[in-house]
Amino acid sequence: MKVRIKFSKNGPLKFIGHLDVMRYFQKAIRRSSIPIAYSEGFNPHQIMSFASPLSVGHTSQGEYMDIEVTSFLGEDEMRERLQGVMAEGIEILKVRLLPAGAGNAMASVAAASYRVTFRPGISLPDHWQEKLAAFYEQEEIPVVKKTKKGEKEINLKESIYDLHIDTNPCPAVCMLLNASSGGNIRPSFVLERFFATLKWELPPYALMVHRLELYRREEERLVPLIWEK
Amino acid sequence: MRKLALRDDILLQVEKPARYIGGEVNAVMKDKEQVAVRFAMCFPDVYEIGMSHLGIQIIYDMMNQFEDVWCERVYSPWVDLDQIMRKEKIPLFALESQDPVRDFDFLGITIQYEMCYTNILQILDLSGIPLLARDRGEQDPVVIGGGPCTYNPEPFCDFFDLIYVGEAETRYRELLDLYKEYKAGGWTRRKFLCRAALIPGIYVPSLYEVIYREDGTIRERIPLEEGIPQIIEKELVKDMTDTYYPLKPVVPFIQVTQDRVVLEIQRGCIRGCRFCQAGQIYRPVRERDVDTLKRYAVEMLKNTGHEEISLSSLSSSDYSRLPELLDYLIEKCGQEKINISLPSLRIDAFSLDVMNRVQDVKKSSLTFAPEAGSQRMRDIINKGLTEEVILEGARLAFEGGWTRVKLYFMLGLPMETQEDIREIAHLCNKIAALFYDTVPREKRNGRVQIVASTSFFIPKPFTPFQWAAQNTKEQFLEKAYLTRTSIAGELNQKSIKYNWHEADASVLEGVFARGDRRLNQVILRAYEKGCLYDAWSEYYRNDVWLSAFSECGVDPDFYTVRERADDEVFPWDFLDCGVSRAFLLREWHRSCRGEVTPNCKERCNGCGASRYGCGICTESGKGAQL
CATH class of the missing domain: 3.40.50.280 (Cobalamin-binding domain)
Structure with a gap:
């Protein structure tokens, strides 16, 4: 049986990298005594997969992983057991038993939403908000993206599904971006391209990125990886 | 938050x-x-x-x-x-x-x-x-x-x-x-x-x-x-079972060197190797109760979620209830898919059997620590290990399917001759040859791999060798060179890989090991000149240390290359580590005569630790208490 788990990652734990988050959950699951399934072979490991790695320094309220269990304890019981062994900063938000044949979390991811704020003390170019809106309004945003094979030109506009500015409590850029395995766009990439058009360079570590949700595609609609019943 | x-x-x-x-x-x-x-x-x-x-x-x-x-x-x-x-x-x-x-x-x-x-x-x-x-x-x-x-x-x-x-x-x-x-x-x-x-x-x-x-x-x-x-x-815990033990150790987020549950099964060592400080200062050997250890293991695994448990002690093979403890752990851990790691085990039929039960089919390498190549030298250092025992362990290992053997030696031991060093190469060669004699050609999967490593011997306080001279850097390097050329001259040299330590840091370690108060100013000066993380070879700056010594007018050789007179007052003599100076001196003299001393289980040798009235010193049938 496959179970999908949604969790958040906040505070100091944003400095734990993806591989260490995986190790953390392997140990947490042992502590929680959840009956996880193990792979066959000489070196059995827990059957566990993560939807989409989160960069070091980013926070999130929409992280997902799938685990395979040998018996299902119920969604609430599992959530409570796991929550009981968490370190401060990671919270188990939801647990959902997946229907048989559901695709795994990583393959399902189509998009991700982010809320990006600027580190205090950074002075941004004048009228950047209006200019960002205009940047997004363009029909086409040709950019050069570095890939494993080299560089290629893409139309960034096609990968931005939504972009708007929220000013409460402080200016934040909210974005819904392509996060599929072939076309993932990082929120910092969008803002770097934008500020480059203003001939202005973002200082290092200027952005505070918070992931809000991960989405999969269902009949052309984007829905969260754990859907409401 | x-x-x-x-x-x-x-x-x-x-x-x-x-x-x-x-x-x-x-x-x-x-x-x-x-x-x-x-x-x-x-x-x-x-x-x-x-x-x-x-x-x-x-x-x-x-x-x-x-x-x-x-x-x-x-x-x-x-x-x-x-x-x-x-x-x-x-x-x-x-x-x-x-x-x-x-x-x-x-x-x-x-x-x-x-x-x-x-x-x-x-x-x-x-x-x-x-x-x-x-x-x-x-x-x-x-x-x-x-x-x-x-x-x-x-x-x-x-x-x-x-x-x-x-x-x-x-x-x-x-x-x-x-x-x-x-x-x-x-x-x-x-x-x-x-x-x-x-x-x-x-x-x-x-x-x-x-x-x-x-x-x-x-x-x-x-x-x-x-x-x-x-x-x-020194202070010591008399009852290893009735004391503190961390049943909820901190679990790091990032991978650390020891990323596992550590179960300390005993403190101290019965063996009395003459180069080993731990073997003296943690006397007497005190075992932890086996049922307590079983309970600790289960609780610690539960509290940490670690996927591996390791037994900790100076010589795990000497723990009297080891078979019982391992049987229990193998059963428990097998169910929970937890690995057991077993450092500091003597290689013999028992330990090979245990390793067969805890390790997967891909056999990792086996480690032997003969410490010296010749029997003469092993007697001088009181390493109670004979060539027959080493070869028998290797033979059993080869029959059991192991093909990689690590061997640890020391160079620069007291009274060491060129012949003793050549014996290191001979021993490696014999083990390699044994593989080819033991494992028939059709069952071999390439060559046997023998990895010989040498470290440079550094005399430590509260050991019988605290009187001994340490080798100079030049002697160390000559000996490493002789080891290398000797190995290269052996018949099976292609199966033997040789590693040696850096000599500069060993000299400095020797200075600190037996140093006195005058070194405080040298450490301070070296720090002010930028020395830090000296244990990390990429940050160790020998030239800066040498200039710190010379600016402070302190001669490093004073602490290392001198052989001490029997009655010299040592900087650490005001400490009582439980083992008497008279015992250590007796051991030093026995060492110079190539005489071995039995271990604590065979006979009490009157080291002084029996005054604590605990551990092995209170167990009956261990010979006369001196």
């Missing part, structure tokens, strides 16, 4: 920021307003090394069981953060509260190896605590040292207010109570130190003066206060 001491942009530019954030599973949080004493416990090396150390976990667990104490952890900032902290004047902080170390009541530093001495100064410096104990006042934390290097604390004694000699489980409560009295009574720091000097196991370096002879050796030590002890006796 805890607030971190370091800004995000700093944490994002340093390597492995998780080293500095604390908040790990099982880390202890308390309300600082509700505790009387705040203790910062430091391992002066990088997080991944420090977090792998069992001793700190024991102390952390013990102190945090005290309701009036909050013990937190501190490790050395890595070189990248070190520079940022200096530039931005960010004070060193403890991981749990992220509060500056200088606001704590105590800073405890465990001193596990000589090459960390400059890191001690880094910790003090970044904390904003005066480097020299004599410059500290009532507002500064009490800086206390512990760990194996404190069996000769003199080279770094100026940096410490107190040194705790021996095992930490016994006297900290008393010391903490005294500290509370000091604070409540508004005593001077000096009064506190004088009172602390009366607690057994506590050494207060500033209360003693050392007078040297013209030849540089010690004439006498003078206590500067009335009533303080001339001799400080």
Whole structure:
């Protein structure tokens, strides 16, 4: 049986990298005594997969992983057991038993939403908000993206599904971006391209990125990886 | 949510920021307003090394069981953060509260190896605590040292207010109570130190003066206060079962060196190898009750979620209930898919059988530590291991399917000849040849791999070799060269790989091991000149150390290349490690005659540790107690 788990990652734990988050959950699951399934072979490991790695320094309220269990304890019981062994900063938000044949979390991811704020003390170019809106309004945003094979030109506009500015409590850029395995766009990439058009360079570590949700595609609609019943 | 001491942009530019954030599973949080004493416990090396150390976990667990104490952890900032902290004047902080170390009541530093001495100064410096104990006042934390290097604390004694000699489980409560009295009574720091000097196991370096002879050796030590002890006796836990043990050790977020549950099955060693300090200072051997260990193993695995458990001791094969313990662990861990790692096992039929049961089919390498190539040399060092035993172990291993063998040797042992060194090569060759004789051609999968490693022998205090001369760097290198050419001349040389240690750092380690108080200024000078992380070869700067010695007018050779007279007063002689100097001298003389001494299980040799009335010394049928 496959179970999908949604969790958040906040505070100091944003400095734990993806591989260490995986190790953390392997140990947490042992502590929680959840009956996880193990792979066959000489070196059995827990059957566990993560939807989409989160960069070091980013926070999130929409992280997902799938685990395979040998018996299902119920969604609430599992959530409570796991929550009981968490370190401060990671919270188990939801647990959902997946229907048989559901695709795994990583393959399902189509998009991700982010809320990006600027580190205090950074002075941004004048009228950047209006200019960002205009940047997004363009029909086409040709950019050069570095890939494993080299560089290629893409139309960034096609990968931005939504972009708007929220000013409460402080200016934040909210974005819904392509996060599929072939076309993932990082929120910092969008803002770097934008500020480059203003001939202005973002200082290092200027952005505070918070992931809000991960989405999969269902009949052309984007829905969260754990859907409401 | 805890607030971190370091800004995000700093944490994002340093390597492995998780080293500095604390908040790990099982880390202890308390309300600082509700505790009387705040203790910062430091391992002066990088997080991944420090977090792998069992001793700190024991102390952390013990102190945090005290309701009036909050013990937190501190490790050395890595070189990248070190520079940022200096530039931005960010004070060193403890991981749990992220509060500056200088606001704590105590800073405890465990001193596990000589090459960390400059890191001690880094910790003090970044904390904003005066480097020299004599410059500290009532507002500064009490800086206390512990760990194996404190069996000769003199080279770094100026940096410490107190040194705790021996095992930490016994006297900290008393010391903490005294500290509370000091604070409540508004005593001077000096009064506190004088009172602390009366607690057994506590050494207060500033209360003693050392007078040297013209030849540089010690004439006498003078206590500067009335009533303080001339001799400080080590502390030890008499009952290993009825004491503290961390059942909820902190689980790091990042991978550390020892990323597993560590089960300390016993303390001490029966074997009395003459080069080994641990084999002397942790006497007598004390075993932990097997049923307690079983319970600990289950609880610790449950509390940490680790996927591996390791047995810890100086010589696990000597633990009397090992078969029972391993049977239990193999059954438990097999169900839970937990690995068992078994360091420090003698290779014999029993251990190979156990390894077959705990390891998967891909056989990792087996390790032998003959320490010396010739039987003559092994008798001199009292390594109770014969060539027949080594070859029999190797034969069983080859029959069992192992094809990789690691062998550890030392070069520069006392009375070593060129022939002894050539014997290292011969032994490697014999083991390789044995593989080809044992395993038929059709069953072989390529060559056998023999990896021979040599380290350079460094005489340590409280060993029979504390009188011995250490080799010079040139001798070390000649011997490594001879080992290499001898191996190259063997028939099976293609199956043998040879590694050797660097010689420069071994010389410095030897200076510190048997050094005296005059080295404090050299360490301070080297630190001021930029030495740090000397245990990391990429940061070790021998030329800077040499100039620090010469600027201070201290000759490193004085501490290393001299053979000591039987009656020379050593800098560490004021400590009583449980084993008498008379016993060590007897062992030194026996060694010079090539005589072996039986182990504690075979016969009591009257080392002096029986006075503690515990462990193996109280078990009957072990021969006459001397």
